[in-house]
Amino acid sequence: MSSQDMTPAPAPGTPAPVAPPRPTGRLRRMLDSDIFYSWKRSPVTVIATFTALFLILMALMAPLIAPHDPFNPASLNLMDGFTPPASASAFSDNWFLMGADNQGRDVLSTIMYGSRVSLFVGFMATLFAVVMGMGLGLAAGYNGGMIDAVIMRVADIQLSFPAILIALLIFGVARGVIPANQQESMAIWVLILAIGLSNWAQFARTVRGATMVEREKDYVAAARIMGVHPVLILLRHILPNVLGPVLVIGTIGLALAIIEEATLSFLGVGVPPTQPSLGTLIRIGQQYLFSGEWWILFFPAMTLILLALSVNLLGDWLRDALNPKLR
Amino acid sequence: MKTVIAGLGAALLSTTMLVTSVSAETIRWARGSDALTLDPHSQNQGVTHNFAHHIYETLVDRDVEGTLQPRLALSWEIKADDPTVWVFKLREGVTFHDGAAFTAEDVVFSLDRARSEKSNMRQLHVDVDSVTAVDDLTVEVKMKGPSPLYVNNLTNTFMMDKTWSETNNVVEVQDYAAGEDNYAVRNTNGTGPYKLVSREVDVRSVMAVNDDHWAENKPAVTEIIYLPISDAATRVAALLSGEVDIVQDVPVQDIERLTGTDGIKVETGPENRVIYFGYKFGDAPLKTSNVTEGNPFNNPLVREAMELAVDRDAIKQVVMRGQSVPTGVANPPFVAGWTPELDAYPAVDLDRARELLAEAGYPDGFTVTLDTPNNRYVNDEAISQAVVGMLGRIGIQVTLASRPVAQHSPLVTSNETDFYLLGWGVPTFDSAYVFNDLVHTKDGSYGAYNGGLYSNPELDEKIRSLGTETDLAKRDATVAEIWQVVKEDRVLLPIHNQVLAYAMADRITLPVHPENQPLLTSVTFAD
Numbered sequence: 001m002s003s004q005d006m007t008p009a010p011a012p013g014t015p016a017p018v019a020p021p022r023p024t025g026r027l028r029r030m031l032d033s034d035i036f037y038s039w040k041r042s043p044v045t046v047i048a049t050f051t052a053l054f055l056i057l058m059a060l061m062a063p064l065i066a067p068h069d070p071f072n073p074a075s076l077n078l079m080d081g082f083t084p085p086a087s088a089s090a091f092s093d094n095w096f097l098m099g100a101d102n103q104g105r106d107v108l109s110t111i112m113y114g115s116r117v118s119l120f121v122g123f124m125a126t127l128f129a130v131v132m133g134m135g136l137g138l139a140a141g142y143n144g145g146m147i148d149a150v151i152m153r154v155a156d157i158q159l160s161f162p163a164i165l166i167a168l169l170i171f172g173v174a175r176g177v178i179p180a181n182q183q184e185s186m187a188i189w190v191l192i193l194a195i196g197l198s199n200w201a202q203f204a205r206t207v208r209g210a211t212m213v214e215r216e217k218d219y220v221a222a223a224r225i226m227g228v229h230p231v232l233i234l235l236r237h238i239l240p241n242v243l244g245p246v247l248v249i250g251t252i253g254l255a256l257a258i259i260e261e262a263t264l265s266f267l268g269v270g271v272p273p274t275q276p277s278l279g280t281l282i283r284i285g286q287q288y289l290f291s292g293e294w295w296i297l298f299f300p301a302m303t304l305i306l307l308a309l310s311v312n313l314l315g316d317w318l319r320d321a322l323n324p325k326l327r
Numbered sequence: 328m329k330t331v332i333a334g335l336g337a338a339l340l341s342t343t344m345l346v347t348s349v350s351a352e353t354i355r356w357a358r359g360s361d362a363l364t365l366d367p368h369s370q371n372q373g374v375t376h377n378f379a380h381h382i383y384e385t386l387v388d389r390d391v392e393g394t395l396q397p398r399l400a401l402s403w404e405i406k407a408d409d410p411t412v413w414v415f416k417l418r419e420g421v422t423f424h425d426g427a428a429f430t431a432e433d434v435v436f437s438l439d440r441a442r443s444e445k446s447n448m449r450q451l452h453v454d455v456d457s458v459t460a461v462d463d464l465t466v467e468v469k470m471k472g473p474s475p476l477y478v479n480n481l482t483n484t485f486m487m488d489k490t491w492s493e494t495n496n497v498v499e500v501q502d503y504a505a506g507e508d509n510y511a512v513r514n515t516n517g518t519g520p521y522k523l524v525s526r527e528v529d530v531r532s533v534m535a536v537n538d539d540h541w542a543e544n545k546p547a548v549t550e551i552i553y554l555p556i557s558d559a560a561t562r563v564a565a566l567l568s569g570e571v572d573i574v575q576d577v578p579v580q581d582i583e584r585l586t587g588t589d590g591i592k593v594e595t596g597p598e599n600r601v602i603y604f605g606y607k608f609g610d611a612p613l614k615t616s617n618v619t620e621g622n623p624f625n626n627p628l629v630r631e632a633m634e635l636a637v638d639r640d641a642i643k644q645v646v647m648r649g650q651s652v653p654t655g656v657a658n659p660p661f662v663a664g665w666t667p668e669l670d671a672y673p674a675v676d677l678d679r680a681r682e683l684l685a686e687a688g689y690p691d692g693f694t695v696t697l698d699t700p701n702n703r704y705v706n707d708e709a710i711s712q713a714v715v716g717m718l719g720r721i722g723i724q725v726t727l728a729s730r731p732v733a734q735h736s737p738l739v740t741s742n743e744t745d746f747y748l749l750g751w752g753v754p755t756f757d758s759a760y761v762f763n764d765l766v767h768t769k770d771g772s773y774g775a776y777n778g779g780l781y782s783n784p785e786l787d788e789k790i791r792s793l794g795t796e797t798d799l800a801k802r803d804a805t806v807a808e809i810w811q812v813v814k815e816d817r818v819l820l821p822i823h824n825q826v827l828a829y830a831m832a833d834r835i836t837l838p839v840h841p842e843n844q845p846l847l848t849s850v851t852f853a854d
Binding site for chain 1: 563644
């Protein structure tokens with residue numbers, strides 16, 4: 001559990017794990033580190049890293065590199081609908097590498113823009129879950145007693161329900177609360193809130209456990225004796241020492257959040273159909289499997305698999321790399 | 328259109344004559360959803376009625392061409408000396424499934440039950456004053472005024488046995504919305520061609536042929552296994568694998584594949600249902616628009632521009648895969664009052680549409696939200712999505728809000744939407760049904776689905792006159808006048824009439840019913 005030797009903790013008597021004999025730049029230090037060594041040694045991780053980077057870059061640069069703008073309904077030509085991959089539309093000059101969907105949208109461009117939505121929701125929801133889970137976990141672990149009991153029982157109750165069920169519940173409630181004319185513009189934030197709220201508990205649990213270990217250590221006692229404010233102790237001293245495990249489950253959590261978003265959109269409760277995420281694209285595509293228009297489902301589904309798999313593999317590797325027992 | 332229907336009728340006639348009934352045949356019949364209840368007057372809903380029509384019977388019903396047919400009533404006419412009274416002569420020798428005889432008393436009981444407080448069928452009997460039994464086989468229905476078309480309202484009002492209902496304490500209709508339950512929700516006693524054998528809600532219901540049924544020709548299907556399968560792809564897969572014999576709700580994109588599959592055929596035919604878009608009227612600014620001064624939809628030029636921007640033929644070809652009949656009037660061809668002139672629609676003209684928008688004072692267009700259901704009509708969400716793109720080309724930026732029908736309908740009936748998609752079926756086959764609910768100013772029992780609050784006092788007066796006009800030629804003229812105004816004023820933006828498709832195993836033939844309420848007694852088998 002302790003990741004003391006990894007972090008710049010002020011714990012006495014712990015030498016830096018990698019002590020380069022000569023002064024070097026940051027890059028040099030990184031390339032010499034244990035982490036980089038273990039990364040280099042695992043071809044699967046290297047491939048996963050490049051796949052994830054490629055997909056993220058593709059999503060980020062979508063407006064620059066996408067051949068069409070699928071989010072601008074005015075630019076679509078319905079008659080292009082169902083054009084097969086690598087062929088030109090029978091009705092216009094448009095050419096589609098991955099074919100066109102039921103609305104005449106270019107599948108490739110839709111995937112690029114759709115990944116943006118998926119990644120944005122995934123990142124923001126994970127960030128939300130991390131911040132909330134870490135805050136509550138630190139408070140519970142440091143204070144103990146009633147606060148700990150209440151927070152952890154709520155987390156236990158929530159963990160006994162599947163995350164997707166909780167997200168659906170939150171989504172339903174939010175839909176009821178938000179006025180009808182703002183629902184579409186708010187949909188993406190409601191989605192982030194729903195996924196974030198359904199995932200905070202595991203972060204809270206991990207952080208609480210780590211905090212309870214750190215709390216008993218001498219450096220915390222020293223800080224307390226010196227009269228440092230408890231909030232500062234938590235943020236400046238304990239937080240950096242519990243970040244390691246959070247980073248690991250955060251990475252895996254990101255993959256889960258992306259899949260959760262896809263599931264919600266697949267069920268039709270996510271983003272508006274005119275601004276589809278990967279899950280929405282899969283929902284649309286699965287209607288056309290029997291009729292033979294496989295490309296509408298296949299390419300978005302492959303993208304989702306690659307994205308979730310590569311992020312997951314990175315998370316797995318990070319867990320092993322940060323685990324001192326496995327070194 | 329007329330020839331299609333006539334052709335279908337002729338085809339049906341010839342198959343009926345060729346095929347004789349085969350012994351003991353079971354049909355596994357799959358639909359997208361289950362009947363909501365078996366209490367015959369509790370829910371006025373298509374799937375529920377379709378199921379009930381096999382067990383219970385109505386006084387009159389419609390054949391596949393939409394013509395009224397005698398069922399439990401042999402004849403119906405307005406009393407010679409009193410235009411406010413309808414006289415029904417009942418079929419002789421009809422018995423309920425429990426053996427009790429069907430008499431005029433049962434009709435009085437059933438009609439009274441159907442127009443009671445908790446009944447969902449009430450609006451169809453709103454003009455009824457009283458129902459009396461003259462003798463065992465004659466019933467008189469006294470109306471509040473002359474109602475020459477009342478008989479059209481009876482095609483889904485089922486007849487129950489008075490004694491059975493009293494014995495089982497189901498004289499009152501189940502209050503479905505309040506979650507009430509009664510004996511009639513799961514148990515039945517009708518006069519229909521099938522008896523209920525077993526029922527598991529949302530899973531499987533079994534019906535067996537009623538050997539004592541009055542019809543001379545015994546149905547070829549002796550056992551029906553009804554299977555609700557909500558996922559469209561699963562439904563189609565079940566047919567492909569031979570798990571079911573008939574799929575009633577076939578997705579349009581799968582028709583071609585199913586037609587090309589050995590051992591499976593698809594019957595298609597027009598449905599009596601039009602799909603249209605509705606606007607919010609009135610001077611108040613729209614809730615979802617960037618135009619804060621006035622309502623762009625209230626300007627006839629804007630409505631004309633929008634009609635010119637919508638490409639109905641492209642929607643038919645791509646979204647509906649050819650399975651729709653584009654139309655320029657919110658009235659299906661089955662309905663009295665439909666004419667080819669009304670049905671004509673303008674060609675797409677984007678330049679003219681942009682000119683009209685500029686003339687109306689919106690050279691850069693405006694924004695608005697379109698509310699669409701996503702599980703009610705054939706490809707409803709995809710149609711809306713396509714229209715969003717088409718309107719985008721003339722500068723009207725539309726945000727799409729897509730919801731299940733259970734959440735969409737209340738938005739329309741409570742006037743909370745600015746722009747919406749809706750479908751309208753016309754069970755009475757008369758234009759008054761369209762006018763009453765969609766065109767008449769929202770007021771009491773009128774204008775229930777006039778969610779855009781269109782109001783034209785002159786039209787209202789004409790619409791109300793239809794209810795009691797006894798001179799049918801004059802009435803037809805009034806209907807034509809109203810349609811003319813509705814079309815010219817572009818009160819609604821009609822897109823197309825739906826086409827139904829039933830898929831089934833090759834050896835079976837089930838003709839498409841225009842109200843999507845096929846009776847499995849009409850199934851024939853090939854040798």
